[in-house]
Amino acid sequence: EAGVAQSPRYKIIEKRQSVAFWCNPISGHATLYWYQQILGQGPKLLIQFQNNGVVDDSQLPKDRFSAERLKGVDSTLKIQPAKLEDSAVYLCASSFRTGTGEQYFGPGTRLTVT
Amino acid sequence: DAKTTQPPSMDCAEGRAANLPCNHSTISGNEYVYWYRQIHSQGPQYIIHGLKNNETNEMASLIITEDRKSSTLILPHATLRDTAVYYCIVRGNYGGSQGNLIFGKGTKLSVKP
Numbered sequence: 001e002a003g004v005a006q007s008p009r010y011k012i013i014e015k016r017q018s019v020a021f022w023c024n025p026i027s028g029h030a031t032l033y034w035y036q037q038i039l040g041q042g043p044k045l046l047i048q049f050q051n052n053g054v055v056d057d058s059q060l061p062k063d064r065f066s067a068e069r070l071k072g073v074d075s076t077l078k079i080q081p082a083k084l085e086d087s088a089v090y091l092c093a094s095s096f097r098t099g100t101g102e103q104y105f106g107p108g109t110r111l112t113v114t
Numbered sequence: 115d116a117k118t119t120q121p122p123s124m125d126c127a128e129g130r131a132a133n134l135p136c137n138h139s140t141i142s143g144n145e146y147v148y149w150y151r152q153i154h155s156q157g158p159q160y161i162i163h164g165l166k167n168n169e170t171n172e173m174a175s176l177i178i179t180e181d182r183k184s185s186t187l188i189l190p191h192a193t194l195r196d197t198a199v200y201y202c203i204v205r206g207n208y209g210g211s212q213g214n215l216i217f218g219k220g221t222k223l224s225v226k227p
Contacts, residue, residue, distance in 0.1 A: 004157070040219070041217075041219060042201055042217025042218050042219055042220055043158065043215075043217050044217070045214050045215070045216075048214065056214065091157050091158070093157070093158075098213065100213075101146060101148045101160075101163055101203070101205045101213065101215060102160050102163075103158075103160065103215065104160070105156075105157025105158045105159070106157050107155075107156055107157055108156075108157050
């Protein structure tokens, strides 16, 4: 079974630039999550999708972050404009359904904002 | 905030059992204990979860105290590849946002030859 795919793996941008990350979940997984992991901390949930609908985006800084999952499969997370404090690893995870604690994580995208 | 307390770091000799403790004194009756680990430069990996009974799978064993206020993850024969940050998470079995995983800082386990 193929795992959660993410791209790119690494990205370096200057502050005020924009960036987008892509995630393809495990086939058949209805629930998709985006997490932000700052160095030395555990992952923090940014947004959760159930199919193509948003379940929880309470931790998403909506003035600069946006995410979509238009067809209920793959997803894109965008930051515009980026700030220095956005430097982190952005992890995508998926699960068969919401309500389960078994989530499968991708390798993440390491973003450096200079 | 995370509902669990874990030591920031632990060492274990290769081939020995690694016992990782977790305190969750405010756990409620319908909340599960989940364990994940994160190897360097990888995403977190699910290990095991339990409600009140002890659980075992191919990766580890989970021992939950009778009052459910603490638990221990046991890796029976640690290898160098088990070096990782281990997260203990308390989670309700709900759908939607109520069942989201809240990660703390975890325990960094170093397995030494």
